[in-house]
Amino acid sequence: MSVQPRPWPEPDLQVASVIRAIYRGRREVPLPVQVRDRLGELFPDAVFAEAFGKAGKPGWSPGRLALVTVLQKAANLTDRQAADEVRENLAWKYALGLGLEDPGFDHSVLSEFRSRVVAHHLEERVLDLLLERLQAIDLLTSGGIQRTDSTHVVSAVRDLNRLELAGESVRAALNALCRLPGLGGPGAGGGRLEPSIWRSGGQLAAAHLQDPAGRPRARLRHRRLHTAAGRLRARLADVAA
Template identity: 60%
Template sequence: MSLRPVPVPCIPEATVRVARAAFRKGCLAMRIRDELGSLCEDELFASAFPRRGGPAWSPGQLAMVSVLQFAEGLTDRQAADAVRGRIDVKYALGLELEDPGFDFSVLSEFRDRLIAHGLEELVLNRLLERVGELGLLRAGGRQRTDSTHVLAVVRTLNRMEFVGETLRAALEALAVAAPAWLRQVAVPEWFERYGKRIDSFRFPKGADARQRWALAVGRDGFTLLQAVYAQDALVWLREIEAVQVLRTAWVQQYHRDEEGVRWREGKDLPPGRLPAMQNLLMEMQAAKEPLPAICAQKMVAVAGQTDPSPFAHLAANRLGRRIGVMELSRSWAFRHVKADPVLRELAQDVGFVGAWARHAAVIPRADTGKPVPWTEPLADEDVEVMAGYVLTACLVLTCALSGMRTSELAEIEVGCRSRARTTPGGGAQFRLPSRVIKWKPFGGVPDEWVVIEEVDRAVGLAERLVDRAAARRCSAAS
């Protein structure tokens, strides 16, 4: 995502009119906007965004959302819903009434980006400066300026929502799969605590109250898991996906010993919080399998950087797809994955190599005859580029050896090749259906070309390279 700074938006007239009518005496979000204005301009966050890429949501507005989120004790999902549906929040951000807002994952990505670029104190410092200018802080007074406190509170709220929703999902799955069994196991408090979505109510205020809530959820989860894994329980209950997710999440978020259930904090949290990724990295380390590398073009860009990251050559998304994570590089867990010591050891000992053609067939060089692999290892993007070159070569060969015009070549469809016919002399005849375009009515008329075997093989290879789900014509991908 790239930053395209925009001026601080004025509050639209319709938003002002509706907000003033709904909150005649004002409210917290409206007073923040009226008294403090916009806390941060987009330009202050320029160092945290690349120059290229799709436009990012305004970081200045995300900073305002983060302040309101902390002030009201909202999770990311609740904060995103507030931006989408609350008049006072739209007033504070200067949004139109019909503005759809953003996905809740944008907030966690924004916080990760601030931390990665050392900007986590920017929002709080600007807030303190603005409050000081208004005379709301006493000179020489003690004020908390540690922004990690703000981030920690928001992170705790998100973790509470995560464990609550995970347990609720497991209970709903068991209620469908084994309702009679669940009625025997469940306690009355569960129906009240997990009957509605966790983000439909506010979490208790105060660290102690939130700690008690999290521990209560942890004890409920362990009670349910103990019942599922009991010797007399139905064995197939353990195979329900929501139950397996619950078991993994409770290992990550809770610790249980003789003293009872404990909520994991700080360094007690498992690194990466992706057990599947840890298992994959250990398997790769045991097999001495190199990490997947980015494509050659990106390699050139990384080589021009003055201080590249030790994982700049890592094709993170390809590594993530091996455990079912489609966009690992954008995931909140990627910074934890990069801290895994196994990943660092792999990068140092084995390095980064393209995933495709790692064990390419050996052929003699055309100039010296020395046996060499036919290609260097290729990344996903390299394979796509090479496939495009080969497809273009197939079409050029077909056009040159068959006498087809380019318009007729464009009408060749996937699956059009017919089986070779045997000629009276014992040879083979190949036919290639297409459409004659020149001097014909609009759309052309069907026709067949008698071609040699090389053309038939070239069209067959082009068919294998074309994405059949995206196009029917062999030339569409070129």
């Protein structure tokens, strides 16, 4: 696939006319239209040219694919949904300079574009260009309010979910084994391990986070699990004998 850097085409006149008619008055125009009107050619093709060859079948504009990727992320869309927006949504056509009858591209183009960008270490250029443009038109200034990056928060929550899933799997397996003949069960002192720390609906039960004295329950849960595992090993040894 090859790319010959070219300036972005201006918004199609028919598309622009329809957009202005629909959003005339007090209605706020969609984000893609605002991006094109205020930021212009945000990602020049030349920035991404090194990720593509100079010979071969011409590919889609990498600069405009970068804009599609940004809009896709803002709308939380899959690749297929983003390709549908390019083909069907007038606001996206306006931002990309496409005509009414332009079919857009296959959704697989987005995945290939991202792979090429990452392989050539160009992923930071998208953010850099966006920040530079926002600063140039005074939409982003120094000394403003800094917001906490949610990446680390989301990552911590994901790790917690995985840890709880693993713990619940072990608990379910131990409970199932304790119900087997000769390994415990009702009346045999087998009992059950403590229930999930999650309430129905996914809410975290506060009672499982602290003991009555306000101390974290993590160590208590670990000791209980260790004790239950030791009891189970002893029962398995008795059965085997």
